[in-house]
């Protein structure tokens with residue numbers, strides 16, 4: 194009987210079965226950043242241990258790095274301490290670091306693929322929930338906590354529960370103005386934020402197959418928001434084309450051999466799945482979250498739900514409506530926004546910035562809106578500048594920043610103030626996520642964020658009559 198990619202990669206990386214029922218898995222690549230590692234490195238020092246595989250470990254600085262003023266020492270003492278600790282730890286333990294001055298610096302889930310560190314068939318771990326991003330390449334990639342970071346540093350292994358596999362087939366053509374972000378928000382809305390518990394999500398179908406790697410990364414990135422432990426796409430020619438020539442990818446003859454192996458780890462045609470879901474792309478419209486988790490979303494033309502609607506817990510809906518300042522039956526279109534944020538590991542790649550730039554070109558941000566673009570990596574920023582996208586955004590009234598996690602979370606100077614409402618291309622709309630305990634986040638595609646910035650309120654990007662939507 195055929196196997197899924199998950200089963201193949203899992204079997205190939207199994208060290209042994211543990212008495213707990215877990216599997217001890219070897220980790221091919223450990224990505225490290227400044228926030229979830231200081232205690233893990235301290236634990237190693239206390240025990241006199243070394244890092245088992247510094248050659249399989251790569252560090253960058255992203256979560257707390259300022260995106261405006263980057264002179265050292267940082268004004269934020271905690272940020273300075275964390276970065277200094279990561280620099281010291283990388284030096285002491287022999288780990289490569291894409292530091293603050295490095296051209297390779299950026300959000301960990303943007304630079305891994307960009308550098309070709311992320312490859313098909315790998316097991317990957319990182320102390321950040323959105324490590325599932327790397328599954329876009331046919332890797333099995335786990336977000337882990339600080340104690341597991343310590344375990345991986347010390348042993349290059351993880352103890353993991355077995356997973357079931359749900360295949361999510363997306364079929365048909367996405368309407369213009371509807372993006373990968375809308376697809377994944379729709380999936381999370383339909384299956385629920387806990388619907389993926391105990392599952393790996395395999396994204397398949399002709400819509401996924403036609404997607405670029407950037408789009409596949411957007412989809413896999415938010416698997417965790419649907420409760421799935423990992424999400425992946427089977428590697429194919431699109432994957433190989435993206436990887437070819439990247440710094441850490443085998444070159445020449447070795448690349449051809451790698452390609453053969455990468456192809457072999459894709460799910461077999463006769464693989465069986467624990468569950469299957471079909472999403473019809475042609476029926477989708479731009480999606481916006483109205484509540485306080487990524488599953489609380491509606492299409493741009495719909496009205497926010499009422500606690501009496503079937504589906505979610507009535508109390509959860511009441512609570513979310515109160516927090517967001519909405520009433521049952523309100524339209525999401527027309528909700529005033531104070532801030533527009535284009536950034537994060539979900540949607541701050543070059544193609545995202547290009548699409549948002551198409552929307553804002555020749556227009557201007559509404560006077561009451563603070564709008565910023567934060568490239569996912571220094572390389573994305575440079576590439577965008579070469580194309581003149583920074584000028585397009587600046588001319589429209591956006592701030593153009595240096596790479597980092599920025600306003601995706603409130604751990605750096607980019608924060609919401611008070612009750613501000615933010616149209617965001619990021620991945621979490623939890624209460625207080627963007628740095629203000631009462632700040633409100635509306636998740637949507639980068640093009641929709643751009644449209645909201647221009648209109649000063651949530652608006653359907655398709656109404657702006659953009660002639661040049663990417664096909």
Ligand code: SF4
Pocket residue numbers: 255256300301302321322323537538539597598601602619620
């Ligand atoms: S952009 Fe947001 S989700 Fe992504 S790594 Fe940074 S903090 Fe985590």
